[in-house]
Amino acid sequence: MKRRDFIRHLGLTASGAILIPVGLSGCVVAPASKPQAKAKPAPAAPIVMVDSPLSYGSPLQRPHATGDGTPRMIVVFLRGAVDGLNVVVPHGDHNYYKARPGIAVSRPGTQNGAIDLTGYFGLHPALQALQPYWDDGRLAFVHASGSPDMSRSHFEAQDYMETGTPGQHNTRDGWMNRMLGVMPASTSPMQALTLGESVPRILTGRAVVANMPTGRDATRPTLIDRPEVSQAYAALYAEDAALGKSYRDGISARKELMADASSSEQKMANNGAPLPNGLSIDTARLGRLMRSNPDIRLGFVAVGGWDTHTNQGNGNGQLANRLRPLADGLTTLARELGPAFNDTVIVVMSEFGRTFRENGNGGTDHGHGNAMWLLGGNVRGRTIHGAWPGIDDKSLNEGRDLAITTDFRSVLATLAEKHMRIGDPAMQKLFPQYGAGNPHALNLLV
Amino acid sequence: MLILKKTGWAGLLLSCLVAANADAQAVQPPLNDSEKALHVLNRLAYGPRPGDVDAVKRLGVKRYIEQQLNPDSLPLPPDLADRLSALPTYQLTATQLYQQYGPPSFPPNSATPEEKNMARQRANKDITPQTHFSRLWLATESPRQLQEVMTEFWFNHFNVFEGKEWVRYWNGEYEKDVLRPNALGNFRQLLGAVAHHPAMLYYLDNWLSSGVNTPEARGRFKGLNENYGRELLELHTMGVDSGYTQADVISLARILSGWTIDEKGMKEGQPAFIFNPRRHDGGDKIFLGQTIKGSGYQEGEQALDILARHPATAHFVAAKLVQYFVSDKPEPALTEKLARRFLSSNGDIKAVLHTLFDSPEFWARGNYQTQFKTPYQYVVSSLRATATPVLNVRPIDGVLNQLGQPLYGWLTPEGYKFSEEAWLNPDALLRRINFVNGLSNGKSPIARSDPPPPVPGAPPVAVAPNTAAPIDPQQLQQTLAPALTPHSLSTISAAPANLQVGLILGSPDFMKR
Numbered sequence: 001m002k003r004r005d006f007i008r009h010l011g012l013t014a015s016g017a018i019l020i021p022v023g024l025s026g027c028v029v030a031p032a033s034k035p036q037a038k039a040k041p042a043p044a045a046p047i048v049m050v051d052s053p054l055s056y057g058s059p060l061q062r063p064h065a066t067g068d069g070t071p072r073m074i075v076v077f078l079r080g081a082v083d084g085l086n087v088v089v090p091h092g093d094h095n096y097y098k099a100r101p102g103i104a105v106s107r108p109g110t111q112n113g114a115i116d117l118t119g120y121f122g123l124h125p126a127l128q129a130l131q132p133y134w135d136d137g138r139l140a141f142v143h144a145s146g147s148p149d150m151s152r153s154h155f156e157a158q159d160y161m162e163t164g165t166p167g168q169h170n171t172r173d174g175w176m177n178r179m180l181g182v183m184p185a186s187t188s189p190m191q192a193l194t195l196g197e198s199v200p201r202i203l204t205g206r207a208v209v210a211n212m213p214t215g216r217d218a219t220r221p222t223l224i225d226r227p228e229v230s231q232a233y234a235a236l237y238a239e240d241a242a243l244g245k246s247y248r249d250g251i252s253a254r255k256e257l258m259a260d261a262s263s264s265e266q267k268m269a270n271n272g273a274p275l276p277n278g279l280s281i282d283t284a285r286l287g288r289l290m291r292s293n294p295d296i297r298l299g300f301v302a303v304g305g306w307d308t309h310t311n312q313g314n315g316n317g318q319l320a321n322r323l324r325p326l327a328d329g330l331t332t333l334a335r336e337l338g339p340a341f342n343d344t345v346i347v348v349m350s351e352f353g354r355t356f357r358e359n360g361n362g363g364t365d366h367g368h369g370n371a372m373w374l375l376g377g378n379v380r381g382r383t384i385h386g387a388w389p390g391i392d393d394k395s396l397n398e399g400r401d402l403a404i405t406t407d408f409r410s411v412l413a414t415l416a417e418k419h420m421r422i423g424d425p426a427m428q429k430l431f432p433q434y435g436a437g438n439p440h441a442l443n444l445l446v
Numbered sequence: 447m448l449i450l451k452k453t454g455w456a457g458l459l460l461s462c463l464v465a466a467n468a469d470a471q472a473v474q475p476p477l478n479d480s481e482k483a484l485h486v487l488n489r490l491a492y493g494p495r496p497g498d499v500d501a502v503k504r505l506g507v508k509r510y511i512e513q514q515l516n517p518d519s520l521p522l523p524p525d526l527a528d529r530l531s532a533l534p535t536y537q538l539t540a541t542q543l544y545q546q547y548g549p550p551s552f553p554p555n556s557a558t559p560e561e562k563n564m565a566r567q568r569a570n571k572d573i574t575p576q577t578h579f580s581r582l583w584l585a586t587e588s589p590r591q592l593q594e595v596m597t598e599f600w601f602n603h604f605n606v607f608e609g610k611e612w613v614r615y616w617n618g619e620y621e622k623d624v625l626r627p628n629a630l631g632n633f634r635q636l637l638g639a640v641a642h643h644p645a646m647l648y649y650l651d652n653w654l655s656s657g658v659n660t661p662e663a664r665g666r667f668k669g670l671n672e673n674y675g676r677e678l679l680e681l682h683t684m685g686v687d688s689g690y691t692q693a694d695v696i697s698l699a700r701i702l703s704g705w706t707i708d709e710k711g712m713k714e715g716q717p718a719f720i721f722n723p724r725r726h727d728g729g730d731k732i733f734l735g736q737t738i739k740g741s742g743y744q745e746g747e748q749a750l751d752i753l754a755r756h757p758a759t760a761h762f763v764a765a766k767l768v769q770y771f772v773s774d775k776p777e778p779a780l781t782e783k784l785a786r787r788f789l790s791s792n793g794d795i796k797a798v799l800h801t802l803f804d805s806p807e808f809w810a811r812g813n814y815q816t817q818f819k820t821p822y823q824y825v826v827s828s829l830r831a832t833a834t835p836v837l838n839v840r841p842i843d844g845v846l847n848q849l850g851q852p853l854y855g856w857l858t859p860e861g862y863k864f865s866e867e868a869w870l871n872p873d874a875l876l877r878r879i880n881f882v883n884g885l886s887n888g889k890s891p892i893a894r895s896d897p898p899p900p901v902p903g904a905p906p907v908a909v910a911p912n913t914a915a916p917i918d919p920q921q922l923q924q925t926l927a928p929a930l931t932p933h934s935l936s937t938i939s940a941a942p943a944n945l946q947v948g949l950i951l952g953s954p955d956f957m958k959r
Contacts, residue, residue, distance in 0.1 A: 079858075080857075080858065151686070152676065152692065152695075153676075153680050153686050154858055154860070155686075155858070155860045156686050169687070196850070197848070197849060197850025197873070197874065197877075198850045198868060198869060198871055198874065199871045204867065209871075210872065210873075211871055211872070211873045212873070213848075213873060213877075222876075222880045223879075223880050223883050223948075224876050224879055224880055229883075229945065229948075232937075232941050232942075232945055232949060233879060233949070233952060235937045235941075236934060236937045236938070236949055236952075236953050236954070237954055238933075239931070239933045240954035242870070243870070243875065243954040243957060244954070246870055246871065246872045246875055247872070247875050247876075247954075249872040250871075250872025250873055250874075250875050250876045251872075251876070253872055253873070254872075254873075254876060304857055304858075305857065307858070309651050309671060309673050310651055310654060310666075310671075359669045359670070359671060360654070360655075360656060360663065360666075360667065360668030360669015360670065360671070361651065361654045361655075361666055361667075361668070361669060361671055362666065365671070365672050365673070366672075366676070398692075
């Protein structure tokens with residue numbers, strides 16, 4: 001069955017719920033206070049609603065744009081608090097070298113030194129693969145950004161960043177899920193795609209999310225792909241409200257994934273390109289799926305292992321060994337997005353930064369301000385956005401961390417508004433309590 | 447007309463309410479004996495094995511609970527005990543593991559990178575599968591099921607990550623000698639045993655932490671490391687919202703400075719833990735509003751005392767227990783009750799659980815068959831229901847990986863979540879279904895041991911044939927009877943015979959506990 005036919009088929013047979021983007025990983029949230037059931041039924045086949053006020057693909061003149069005009073956003077979350085000061089290195093400041101005698105990335109031009117970006121800031125040498133994107137103006141950073149909440153707990157800080165409500169524990173859904181809720185309705189159960197075994201907090205909520213298995217075997221056919229088997233289970237799950245919804249969404253997404261993946265992987269094979277490794281296997285698949293299926297507007301992937309309390313290393317070592325495959329995964333993603341890269345903003349973020357000074361064990365402890373990375377065809381690149389607070393003793397937060405001058409929500413709200421074209425009232429839903437008075441008009445896009 | 451309409455509507459509403467009320471009462475009868483038996487087998491154990499529901503019914507749930515709370519009264523089957531004692535690394539102490547699986551990879555040392563690499567591979571090949579076997583054999587076969595459930599609970603509460611270098615050498619011993627014996631014991635004792643164990647000292651870096659400017663604070667031991675102090679407050683005791691400050695974190699790190707691993711001593715057979723006064727910050731500290739006089743080692747014990755009897759700790763642990771045993775959304779009244787019991791019993795875990803299993807909330811129909819199993823609970827309960835022997839751990843490791851809950855594999859100290867929100871998603875259901883279909887024909891590689899490694903020069907050993915029979919759907923249905931809804935039963939019996947076992951285990955009913 002072709003994908004289009006499949007969706008039409010879905011529209012005819014499935015319950016009303018499938019017509020609107022509700023439910024899905026379903027069951028995971030408290031009952032909606034305002035049922036979305038009022039949303040108008042979507043048309044039987046996916047269309048791009050160019051006339052809607054929230055329309056996607058309005059033909060904004062963009063210098064780099066050669067894609068289909070459907071805006072997409074991908075979040076890469078670095079769990080464990082990456083050391084942003086060794087990612088975007090203030091090599092022009094002697095305080096940096098004084099505070100980090102063992103782990104500072106050495107000055108540009110020296111062995112394993114930083115790649116100079118601005119004369120003051122430089123890029124960690126393990127991120128060399130990203131340098132062309134900086135040079136082309138498609139890579140930027142927002143330095144000294146982060147959450148206004150002072151928590152130094154990994155899971156709490158991640159929770160706040162994923163819900164978009166710092167300091168508030170009881171938010172039920174993640175901001176990416178809320179974003180799905182304010183985007184134009186779609187029939188696809190695959191508007192948002194997350195890599196990995198479980199749905200992360202950031203995509204938890206009412207709207208449909210598909211999660212994609214990782215690794216080489218993800219698209220190998222399994223028993224459940226046999227129609228007689230999936231039908232037997234469909235009957236079994238018919239009467240269980242929460243699990244039944246999950247089951248049906250799983251089967252729908254699975255079919256779509258198999259159809260899309262097999263065709264694009266077929267093309268890959270024809271080109272004779274080797275399969276990449278590790279993170280790149282998954283980002284390649286994510287990129288190809290998002291390129292070939294404009295229904296998929298949001299993507300998410302988490303990468304762990306950034307909690308470098310000991311032996312962090314400098315231009316070499318533990319942190320470098322994690323940054324290198326990350327850079328490869330990102331360039332693979334950018335490449336495989338193809339023309340859609342021009343319609344995509346990839347945001348790399350982490351829950352908080354690390355202490356400015358290295359600790360006694362050649363590592364860093366939980367800190368505050370960090371750099372957010374922005375990669376995409378329309379990103380205003382070659383720029384370190386935000387205000388640099390300085391790293392002398394009196395500028396540090398609590399005398400130990402990089403201070404925060406840009407609220408992470410300001411970056412995300414700017415992207416939501418200017419890139420994803422989400423209008424004012426909806427922005428309130430996206431980042432509640434982040435009032436209209438807050439500046440979310442950073443100049444991040446061209 | 448309008449008035450009539452209004453009255454009519456109100457009347458209708460009223461009758462609806464009455465009906466709904468009656469309905470609510472009608473659908474909330476107390477659990478019958480079979481359901482009660484299944485409930486305790488699902489919550490205090492990893493689900494029923496064949497015949498278990500009837501056995502618990504005969505024994506009575508109250509006596510079953512008493513037995514489970516007193517695991518020493520339940521002997522391990524000799525066959526299981528024999529298999530455990532035949533695992534060579536399972537017998538070793540932390541020090542022996544260190545000695546036998548070196549050369550140590552603590553930097554700096556004289557071992558070459560090749561030697562370190564070989565040591566790592568050897569540990570991986572020997573220790574890891576034996577640790578996994580021991581856990582899975584006990585989880586699937588031990589009659590002391592609650593002890594196993596609580597061992598998993600505490601492992602998760604005091605999580606260490608197997609992938610962090612030396613943790614792989616010690617996590618099995620940590621579980622066997624620290625967590626399992628204290629699983630139903632006293633919280634203060636458990637907390638102290640964890641704090642002294644090299645797996646935890648290593649995992650959260652406290653072994654490196656030294657007071658600033660202390661005599662032996664140099665090289666890799668140069669500075670204060672806050673990692674353990676912070677997680678001890680946030681995750682092991684009081685919980686993140688309980689009001690401690692960054693200053694308390696630093697005080698606690700100073701208090702615990704010098705609590706380290708005695709690498710040199712272990713080489714000579716000494717225990718792993720040592721207090722090094724020459725790396726301890728001897729100053730007075732203010733911790734949670736109390737002054738802790740600089741007194742060396744004793745400060746740490748004092749801080750653990752304060753933490754173990756802190757009301758926030760009682761509350762934090764109680765809430766976690768309610769979430770594990772009763773409902774994802776713990777009812778505050780029950781949490782309060784357990785927290786009070788925790789405090790009044792000085793952290794007697796058995797007493798707290800006793801109160802929990804006695805509570806009306808635990809027995810409420812609204813909490814029956816409602817918790818979505820974690821991947822580990824799902825996999826272990828599948829093995830138990832089908833009586834699949836665990837002869838090979840690799841396929842189990844594989845499926846737990848795929849389902850997102852690798853054994854001993856959570857990287858960060860907060861451990862796995864035990865909630866539906868964390869585990870229920872469309873893809874997960876399909877993966878679970880694929881897994882149990884692999885179990886159903888009796889040909890699962892789990893029930894087939896790996897051939898022994900080839901002996902050089904000797905002829906290859908023939909692989910033992912798998913003689914296991916396919917699972918009988920009738921028997922499985924009987925094992926799980928109180929879990930299966932009429933709709934499931936009729937759907938399953940209408941399906942082709944070769945799909946029935948997979949359908950039972952892949953049913954929404956078996957996804958829950």
